[in-house]
Amino acid sequence: MPAGSRRHLMDKTMQRRNTKQVAAGPLRFGSGQRILVQTMTKVFTTDVEACVRQIRRLERAGCDLVRIAVPTRADTEAFAQIVQRVKMPLAADVHFAADRAIEAIEAGAVKIRLNPGNVKDAADIRRVIDCAKSHGAAIRVGVNEASIRDLKADVPAERRTALMLEELRVYLRLFEKMGFENLVLSAKSANTARTIEVNRAIAQAFDYPLHIGLTHAGLPEDALVPSSVAIGTLLAEGIGDTIRVSVAGDPVKEIQIGRQILQSLGLLERMGPELIVCPTCGRCRIDVVGLAGKVKRLLKDVHTPMRVAVMGCIVNGPGEAADADLAICAAEGKGYIYRKGQKIAVVEAALLLETLKEELKKLEQTS
Amino acid sequence: MPAGSRRHLMDKTMQRRNTKQVAAGPLRFGSGQRILVQTMTKVFTTDVEACVRQIRRLERAGCDLVRIAVPTRADTEAFAQIVQRVKMPLAADVHFAADRAIEAIEAGAVKIRLNPGNVKDAADIRRVIDCAKSHGAAIRVGVNEASIRDLKADVPAERRTALMLEELRVYLRLFEKMGFENLVLSAKSANTARTIEVNRAIAQAFDYPLHIGLTHAGLPEDALVPSSVAIGTLLAEGIGDTIRVSVAGDPVKEIQIGRQILQSLGLLERMGPELIVCPTCGRCRIDVVGLAGKVKRLLKDVHTPMRVAVMGCIVNGPGEAADADLAICAAEGKGYIYRKGQKIAVVEAALLLETLKEELKKLEQTS
Numbered sequence: 001m002p003a004g005s006r007r008h009l010m011d012k013t014m015q016r017r018n019t020k021q022v023a024a025g026p027l028r029f030g031s032g033q034r035i036l037v038q039t040m041t042k043v044f045t046t047d048v049e050a051c052v053r054q055i056r057r058l059e060r061a062g063c064d065l066v067r068i069a070v071p072t073r074a075d076t077e078a079f080a081q082i083v084q085r086v087k088m089p090l091a092a093d094v095h096f097a098a099d100r101a102i103e104a105i106e107a108g109a110v111k112i113r114l115n116p117g118n119v120k121d122a123a124d125i126r127r128v129i130d131c132a133k134s135h136g137a138a139i140r141v142g143v144n145e146a147s148i149r150d151l152k153a154d155v156p157a158e159r160r161t162a163l164m165l166e167e168l169r170v171y172l173r174l175f176e177k178m179g180f181e182n183l184v185l186s187a188k189s190a191n192t193a194r195t196i197e198v199n200r201a202i203a204q205a206f207d208y209p210l211h212i213g214l215t216h217a218g219l220p221e222d223a224l225v226p227s228s229v230a231i232g233t234l235l236a237e238g239i240g241d242t243i244r245v246s247v248a249g250d251p252v253k254e255i256q257i258g259r260q261i262l263q264s265l266g267l268l269e270r271m272g273p274e275l276i277v278c279p280t281c282g283r284c285r286i287d288v289v290g291l292a293g294k295v296k297r298l299l300k301d302v303h304t305p306m307r308v309a310v311m312g313c314i315v316n317g318p319g320e321a322a323d324a325d326l327a328i329c330a331a332e333g334k335g336y337i338y339r340k341g342q343k344i345a346v347v348e349a350a351l352l353l354e355t356l357k358e359e360l361k362k363l364e365q366t367s
Numbered sequence: 368m369p370a371g372s373r374r375h376l377m378d379k380t381m382q383r384r385n386t387k388q389v390a391a392g393p394l395r396f397g398s399g400q401r402i403l404v405q406t407m408t409k410v411f412t413t414d415v416e417a418c419v420r421q422i423r424r425l426e427r428a429g430c431d432l433v434r435i436a437v438p439t440r441a442d443t444e445a446f447a448q449i450v451q452r453v454k455m456p457l458a459a460d461v462h463f464a465a466d467r468a469i470e471a472i473e474a475g476a477v478k479i480r481l482n483p484g485n486v487k488d489a490a491d492i493r494r495v496i497d498c499a500k501s502h503g504a505a506i507r508v509g510v511n512e513a514s515i516r517d518l519k520a521d522v523p524a525e526r527r528t529a530l531m532l533e534e535l536r537v538y539l540r541l542f543e544k545m546g547f548e549n550l551v552l553s554a555k556s557a558n559t560a561r562t563i564e565v566n567r568a569i570a571q572a573f574d575y576p577l578h579i580g581l582t583h584a585g586l587p588e589d590a591l592v593p594s595s596v597a598i599g600t601l602l603a604e605g606i607g608d609t610i611r612v613s614v615a616g617d618p619v620k621e622i623q624i625g626r627q628i629l630q631s632l633g634l635l636e637r638m639g640p641e642l643i644v645c646p647t648c649g650r651c652r653i654d655v656v657g658l659a660g661k662v663k664r665l666l667k668d669v670h671t672p673m674r675v676a677v678m679g680c681i682v683n684g685p686g687e688a689a690d691a692d693l694a695i696c697a698a699e700g701k702g703y704i705y706r707k708g709q710k711i712a713v714v715e716a717a718l719l720l721e722t723l724k725e726e727l728k729k730l731e732q733t734s
Contacts, residue, residue, distance in 0.1 A: 040646070040648045040649070041648065041649055042646070042647045042648055042649070042651070043649065044649055045649035051649075067648075068648075068649055069648040069649035069650040070649075071649075071650050075649065093648065093649075095682045096682075118682070144683065144686060145686075145690075146683060146686030146687040146689060146690055147683065147686035190643050190687065190690070191633075192599075192631040192632055192633075193603070193631075193632050193633045196603050215645075215646075215683070216643045216644060216645045216646070216676070216678070216683065216687055217643075217644075217646070218642055218643060218644045218659075219642065219644055219656070219659055219660065219663060222642060222644075223644075224591055224592065224595070225591065225595045225599075225624060225627040225628055225631055226627070226631035228591070228592045228595035228596050228599060229595050229596070229598075229599030229600075229602075229603070229628060229631045229632065230599075230631075231596075232559075232592075232595060232596030232597075232599055232600055233596075233599055233600040233603040233604075235596075236560070236563050236596070236600040237600075237604075246645075246646035247646055248644035248645065248646055248647060248655060248656045248659055248677075249646075249656050251646075254646070257592060260592040260593070261592055261596060264559040264560075264592055264593035264596045264597075265559055265560050265596065266558075266559075266560045275585055275586070275589060276557050276583045276585060277583060277584075277585045277586055277589075277615040278582075278583045278613075278615065279407070279409070279582075279583070279584070279613035279614055279615055279616075279618075279621070280409045280615060281407045281408065281409055281434075281435075281436040281460065282407070282408055282409070282410065282411055282412035282418075282435055282436035282437075282438075282442065282460075283436045283438050283460075284409070288615060289586070289615045289616055292585075292586055292615055293586065296586060309583070310615075311583070315462045315463075315485070316511065316513060316514065316582070316583065319511060319512075319513030319514035320513040320557065320583055322513060323512075323513055323557070
């Protein structure tokens with residue numbers, strides 16, 4: 001394969017789509033910037049203590065931005081208190097009432113989410129834009145497959161991508177006419193294929209940063225695969241500047257999955273070790289899964305990025321070991337320990353874990 | 368957006384890459400065919416009873432093809448017994464020893480996996496090809512990042528895609544020279560981005576069906592996201608004719624995840640219901656996650672494909688309900704029940720589950 005064409009393929013994986021640069025408090029969205037991971041609080045906004053606790057947990061999990069729903073005046077008042085108590089940049093989730101958006105921005109929201117289709121009066125949207133402009137807040141302009149204005153039960157699914165795109169275009173005209181371009185766009189669907197399709201279309205049509213995610217993905221066991229497929233595919237094509245994984249449950253889980261998606265594509269550095277484990281097969285002579293579980297527990301105390309492999313046989317073992325900082329390749333009743341691809345010990349199965357532990361310590365001390 | 372360009376985007380999502388057609392017993396690999404889901408047995412091959420049990424569980428889980436490792440003569444003898452006892456098409460996983468490949472094909476393997484780099488003697492590869500030809504067996508020709516022939520610790524990661532492609536090209540020349548084209552190709556890596564990259568390159572360079580998957584992905588909690596990202600991205604670009612999810616653990620799990628990936632992209636029909644759940648936020652006034660869990664248990668007895676939504680508020684609820692066969696939109700202390708987008712009841716929170724259960728029954732009877 002000629003070098004030029006290989007280069008093209010590399011680019012296809014790695015090259016982020018070019019976008020405008022958008023500022024939201026300390027955060028920057030767009031090409032050249034880190035892809036930001038966000039979620040929402042899932043306790044009553046008026047329960048300030050619970051919100052603050054949840055936001056601090058999210059901060060520790062590596063979250064970049066937390067959005068808070070502010071459906072009532074009491075919620076924006078609580079929002080104002082929460083802003084004062086956390087370091088995390090906060091966004092406000094607004095529907096229907098322009099006043100809530102204005103109150104949240106004045107309280108310190110660095111970004112608001114607005115589906116303009118939910119705001120009846122164009123004059124209200126203009127008031128929000130004026131307020132965002134004077135405070136330097138960003139606005140996420142979103143459309144949602146389930147709430148596209150003209151969605152009737154009889155709109156065939158394959159027309160919805162075009163409808164979402166058209167709706168977004170109408171909104172953008174309004175914002176741009178008012179000279180406001182500090183925008184992040186989103187188009188969400190609970191359908192994975194359509195999420196990919198509509199975001200590819202938006203990426204071609206507009207140059208604003210994109211917020212990507214699958215909406216209403218479901219309970220954790222149902223949400224993980226489709227969210228990873230939708231967000232992963234788009235990121236692998238260079239599309240997406242901030243991501244939100246939707247899972248019915250603890251928002252910390254959303255951040256963990258979001259970070260895993262980014263790490264899998266090399267878009268976010270791992271904080272700790274990576275554990276490679278062979279899936280095992282009929283060749284496997286020791287309990288690899290049990291051993292890997294124990295190795296994983298050992299690695300909980302390791303905070304240096306490193307690659308550790310637990311392999312069940314000599315077919316793939318030595319090759320995978322060559323790429324690992326430490327590796328175990330199991331054989332009948334014993335195992336080989338590799339350090340950076342070099343075989344350094346042969347030990348009985350019962351001693352494998354102990355030996356690995358010592359080697360981990362040495363590796364941590366020298367790294 | 369002009370219709371032509373939208374059409375292009377639709378195609379990008381949906382259109383499978385064109386490939387040769389490959390036959391393996393009752394199975395067909397390639398464009399126009401179903402994407403097949405496969406895994407491996409993970410018990411000793413010589414434990415015929417355990418293999419047969421595992422294969423039957425895999426059959427019930429929706430598996431299309433099971434591969435069995437046959438490192439020794441005793442294993443191919445066991446393989447011959449297993450073939451007789453299951454309906455599932457079986458493939459044999461062969462390394463180093465050409466004789467094992469020949470024994471497995473003669474015993475009834477519809478396909479074998481061979482990394483020719485593992486077979487020292489070209490004459491041995493020719494014997495295997497002759498045998499596969501006369502029995503109509505398919506051969507998967509694989510390369511693996513960790514075992515590429517000339518992989519040294521100092522080969523920079525970005526050169527490996529080109530090396531894997533080059534190695535595959537050398538093997539293909541050998542097979543094609545012998546007039547054997549009943550081939551499925553694979554190139555595996557434990558690295559998600561490289562897996563995507565190398566398979567994009569192979570899809571451009573060759574027109575054989577592709578077996579895709581991430582190798583050595585790890586324990587279930589680590590494997591799910593990167594496998595979904597790698598396999599999902601490729602499928603969403605039309606690449607991949609058979610998939611294997613690698614997870615250290617029960618192979619049934621691999622099949623479940625593989626099917627979830629295909630279903631998420633609309634490449635495999637769901638057998639039962641799909642449950643949409645909003646991720647909840649500060650607007651949510653009832654325990655949506657708890658309710659969704661209960662609804663999920665109800666749905667275990669439903670075997671008709673249908674879409675059920677559990678939504679926490681009136682912002683996204685009604686829109687999502689329009690797309691669902693049945694939906695609950697929660698409000699303060701009560702909930703609205705929707706049937707095919709029509710609001711049909713308002714009930715107290717405590718009665719929501721019971722009402723939904725009745726509606727489910729009605730829906731199943733009429734569908």
